[in-house]
Amino acid sequence: MKNFLQLDGYFQETVATIVVIATIMVLRMVSAKLIRRYARTSEILEHRTNLVIKYTFMVLNSLGLIALIIIWGVKTEYIFATLSTMLTVIGVAFFAQWSLLSNITSGIILLFSFPFKIGDVIQIHDKDFPIEAEIEDIRAFHTHLRTKEGRVITYPNNLLLQKGISILPGFHEDREFTD
Structure with a gap:
């Protein structure tokens, strides 16, 4: 009792x-x-x-x-102490890995601004490594591209926003996209 x-x-x-x-x-x-x-x-x-x-x-x-x-x-002082410690560790980690933060931000921009979408065929205007491929998947950190030859290229999202991109007429067959 x-x-x-x-x-x-x-x-x-x-x-x-x-x-x-x-x-x-x-x-x-x-x-x-x-x-x-x-x-x-x-x-x-x-x-x-x-x-x-x-x-x-x-x-x-x-x-x-x-x-x-x-x-x-x-108690709020425990919450603030824990949060400030966590934010400090995360801040140091993101500062050390600024490209990670850049890719996350770029992924969010790509997700909501829709400059191109899954299934589009794009040409990335890069002097050293030009790419022409179909967008297979857009993820938080990177985008998967498939070339005409069938190679899969993982391309960082921040570079997609930095490079010039042309959307080309597709060379893919129509198919269902699933997760």
Whole structure:
């Protein structure tokens, strides 16, 4: 009976935790359906749709974690100390690997600005290494290109934004793109 009384002190926090988790699950389902519906009406490829859904889920999960931290009354000085330490380590790592940050930023720009899309045939105007290939996949850090000869080239996203690019008439057969 004594253990039950001790747990009774956390009843509000437990109920609030269940409500937050249920709310996040519902928001994830609703947002995924809304994003897919918008993608269908806008004729956006499924790969890009899945990336947007993944990023949306990351934001919702982060908000849920913040809500749980607040509900359970974690002291703010502990949160700030932990966050500042994490941000310092991440900042040093990104400073040491600035190209990584550049590729992530370029991937986000490519994802949302749509200068070209999966299935487009492009020519990269590079003096030393010109490339003519079909875009197979656009990822967060790099893009997969397939040449006429069938070679797959992994090209960093930041270079795609720095180099001149021409979109050419396609040399590919029409096919379904799946993840």
